[in-house]
Amino acid sequence: MSAIELQECPQCDGTGWVTTQGGGEVERCDCFRNARSGRRLERAGIPRRYQHCSLDNFETEFLNADPSLGGAVMKCQRFVEGFADLDEGLLFVGPVGVGKTHLAVGVLRALMDTHKVNGLFVDYRDLLRDIQDSYNKVSETSELQVVRPLLNADVLLLDELGARRPSAWVFDTVSHVVNDRYNNRRPTLITTNYPDAPEAPEGPLDSAKGGVGASLQDRIGGRLRSRLFEMCIPVQLQGSDFRRVMKRAGYR
Numbered sequence: 384m385s386a387i388e389l390q391e392c393p394q395c396d397g398t399g400w401v402t403t404q405g406g407g408e409v410e411r412c413d414c415f416r417n418a419r420s421g422r423r424l425e426r427a428g429i430p431r432r433y434q435h436c437s438l439d440n441f442e443t444e445f446l447n448a449d450p451s452l453g454g455a456v457m458k459c460q461r462f463v464e465g466f467a468d469l470d471e472g473l474l475f476v477g478p479v480g481v482g483k484t485h486l487a488v489g490v491l492r493a494l495m496d497t498h499k500v501n502g503l504f505v506d507y508r509d510l511l512r513d514i515q516d517s518y519n520k521v522s523e524t525s526e527l528q529v530v531r532p533l534l535n536a537d538v539l540l541l542d543e544l545g546a547r548r549p550s551a552w553v554f555d556t557v558s559h560v561v562n563d564r565y566n567n568r569r570p571t572l573i574t575t576n577y578p579d580a581p582e583a584p585e586g587p588l589d590s591a592k593g594g595v596g597a598s599l600q601d602r603i604g605g606r607l608r609s610r611l612f613e614m615c616i617p618v619q620l621q622g623s624d625f626r627r628v629m630k631r632a633g634y635r
């Protein structure tokens with residue numbers, strides 16, 4: 384793909400290099416840069432339904448829009464601007480359909496565009512399945528093959544954290560990924576539908592709530608929850624399910 388693009392480029396006649404304005408020196412042609420950022424985007428594995436998502440096209444001014452949405456976008460923009468000086472990620476918390484994944488993808492893409500990082504989008508449920516499958520005797524992939532890209536990505540987007548409860552040993556692998564990224568100061572963007580419920584005054588929340596399983600801590604355990612808050616800036620979104628509202632109003 385890129386080879387064809389380069390060949391057809393009238394600026395550089397397919398060499399990928401152009402002479403600078405003042406002359407005398409050469410630099411990479413735009414076509415080369417575009418092809419490279421296109422490949423970076425492809426490798427990021429963003430699902431088709433989210434590929435259009437950016438911080439600029441996140442809607443905050445529709446009827447009855449919750450004010451938390453505008454605040455969340457601003458937080459994301461500041462995060463992208465200050466990214467070079469940060470080693471934290473973002474933890475998007477809010478109910479289904481308010482746009483957490485849209486914003487997280489918007490941040491990931493902005494970082495890939497402006498800071499040239501290698502980004503990776505991973506759905507938590509797919510990750511659990513892939514880890515589980517890697518333990519299968521006839522599996523073609525090893526656990527390391529599944530996990531390595533997640534450890535190496537400059538910025539990892541882990542979507543829908545807590546959406547499913549894994550077995551203890553699969554969860555160990557997830558914890559390893561998160562802790563390794565923390566130790567290596569690689570930022571992680573996380574979305575979750577599970578609210579960070581207030582701590583029970585005494586004893587672990589799990590027992591206090593009788594195992595209802597509705598808070599983030601119930602879903603991923605207290606230790607991992609604490610780690611997430613050490614390594615991520617929380618972004619709280621509120622509001623009714625945007626997609627459902629649109630449907631009811633007769634759009635789409």
Ligand SMILES: [Zn+2]
Nearest residue numbers: 392395412414
């Ligand atoms: Zn060119």
